[in-house]
Amino acid sequence: MSELIDKFVFVRLIKVNRLDLSLFQFDYDLTFAVFFMNADKTIYGRYGTRSSVEDAEKHMTTEGLAKSMQAALILHENYPDNKVFLAGKQPIETRFQTPNDIPSLRGKYKADLDVDGKIVQSCLHCHQIMDAKREIYRSAGKAMPDKLVFPLPLPRVIGLTLDPKTRATVSRVAAGSAAYAAGIRTGDELITLDSQAIVSIADVQWVLDNAPSEGELRAMVKRDDAFVPMSITLEQDWRRQTDISWRVTTWPLRRMGTGGLVFEPVSDGQRNAAGLSDELLALRVKYVGQYGLHAAAKRAGFRKGDIV
Known part of the structure; x- marks a missing residue:
């Protein structure tokens, strides 16, 4: 792996407060994402996948990353003659150059982190980018496109x-x-x-x-x-x-759609205990939001363990 690493120039981004959204487009629910790029900003590929909270590294391995790096090097060696196979991998047109240009985020975060003070509060989280894009439709009373609700399908x-x-x-x-x-x-x-x-x-x-x-x-x-x-x-x-239940960006959707409730399927035992037939749809309340807008269902009387 060390010999492979030596063939790359590594650049680590530790903040996204002024991230170039016209270039770095990826799954904003990830905690680890890689771009394989040419110096001219042509993207050879991306790496980083997730499908759950409990097993966050299920789709990522050292062996797999090495194979992806090798593939990126082959693309680099054949560039620019292989541009036809790279065209679709490039960023798509976006309305916003940086997160600060998105209405609900504008002015909330400075360009630099407050490393000597409240660093956590000064750091824009990646998932907030997706949250803010959805909020545009929510605020306008418009339906969200499926692509925005079900991003980066596995x-x-x-x-x-x-x-x-x-x-x-x-x-x-x-x-x-x-x-x-x-x-x-x-x-x-x-x-x-x-x-x-x-x-x-x-x-x-x-x-x-x-x-x-x-x-x-x-x-x-x-x-x-x-x-x-x-x-x-x-x-x-x-x-x-697409299963979006694991995503951090699903929390605001739950606030909008269920008042902060998290559901799970009802087990056979729970169904029998409640006297519900197999033909009826039934969901069990796994979690109830406790604060602010996420507590709408709580204020309405819902409790953990309720069957809907």
Whole structure:
């Protein structure tokens, strides 16, 4: 790994108060994110994926990061002749240059951290960027786009599970899924998706994040020694299969939608004890927000353990 590291120039960003949002576009719910970039700001790929609070490193390994770094170096060696496979990986147009330009964040945080004073309070958290973008729609009384509610979907939303110790090797394909219908199988190595060179799971998420609500995604996989083209069909509302329950940015959504309630499925035992038939939808209140706007449900009388 040390020899591999020596081939990169490492730059660590420790604050996002004035982050260039026209360049650094990633999953703002992460606590660790990597960009592989050329000095001219061309992005070769991204790294960093998460799907739960309890197992935050499930999709990230040293071995997988090394494979992604190797893939990025290959792209660098062939640049700029391979620009066609990098075009879709570049940042999309944004209304806001920095977080400070977003209305609900404007003027709240200085450019520099207060390292000699209240450093925690002076630090803008990454997740607040997504919160602020959603607040624009909330304040205007407009419906939020699905892309804003279900950001950076995991590959499993189309039926794919990728081995985190590899660059992008398929470890599981869900039966009946879009990926299965396309012909992708366990052991396939994902080379491109939507004409973008794939160096990590995060790259697949980037493609899905910018994919249409319906349509086709072209893929190229390596199977044994052959390169096989595939076409993945995205059905209507495919993005809504994404699990966002673990995300910090889901807390404000709970405030808006449930008054601060966190639900969990009712177990068979709880269902039987409550005398509920299997045909009825039932959710158990796992947590009740306690303060401010998050306590609306609490003030209405909801309690932890209630079954709705």
